[in-house]
Amino acid sequence: MDDTIRIGIRLARPADAGEIAHVYVDSWRDTYANILPEAGLLKMSKAEHTMGWARTIKASNLRNPVLVAADTKQNVYGFASAGPSRDRSLPYEGEVYTLYVAPGWTGQGLGSALLSSVFRLFSKANYRGIIIWALSDNPSRFFYEALGGQIVAERDHTMWGRKMREVGYGWPSLEGLKPTSRIGRGAPLPPTNA
Ligand SMILES: CC(C)(COP(=O)(O)OP(=O)(O)OC[C@H]1O[C@@H](n2cnc3c(N)ncnc32)[C@H](O)[C@@H]1OP(=O)(O)O)[C@@H](O)C(=O)NCCC(=O)NCCS
Secondary structure, X not given: OOOOOOXXXXXXXXXXXXXXXXXXXXXXXXXXXXXXXXXXXXXXXXXXXHHHHHHHHHXXXXXXXXXXXXXXXXXXXXXXXXXXXXXXXXXXXXXXXEEEEOOOOOOOOHHHXXXXXXXXXXHHOOOOOEEEEEEOOOHHHHHHHHOOOEEEEEEEEEEOOEEEEEEEEEEOOOOOOOOOOOOOOOOOOOOOOO
């Protein structure tokens, strides 16, 4: 029996909200353990985040998408949400709001496949440029540099009473996503059912 897990990228459906919340909360607790206050991380509620993601998915569309990396049994291993940039003072029209891969599934090409699908949708929607904000203390931010993003802005952000520095990675062109060893060098891109 072939028990290979086949993961593809597709638009999120309302029924994915619980799985997305699961990945989101697990990834926050794992990624920000020594960065954000522990009490805040412990208080995160999967039930509340499920309701929040259900609303976000309901309001999503091709210019404001939520994408999941999921298998055929609807298990979600990673997700991304994106839309118009929330900082109109910067010359980047699109923004990736969230990008998380489940702990244990990182480093296998899912993050770059999700990001690549957002770039493809934004290119079709004629967005000019993309920005992604990351905590400067988050070592995962170097992923954006590996994919060709450059630091174009910095800002402070207070999270659960702790002042944090954020860096904005920009791509002025939607063609600027650098290929990685898994995506863009001949490896098949998971289909986006968009
Ligand atoms: C950041 C994240 C989305 C990247 O997704 P991923 O599936 O792990 O990354 P990929 O496997 O697609 O890696 C793509 C490329 O980026 C590089 N890369 C990945 N993580 C990296 C890191 N921490 N530092 C430097 N390069 C990195 C890889 O080497 C790879 O290049 P290669 O294929 O040429 O070797 C994922 O690791 C994650 O969810 N991390 C925790 C949550 C988080 O910090 N999210 C971002 C919030 S702003």
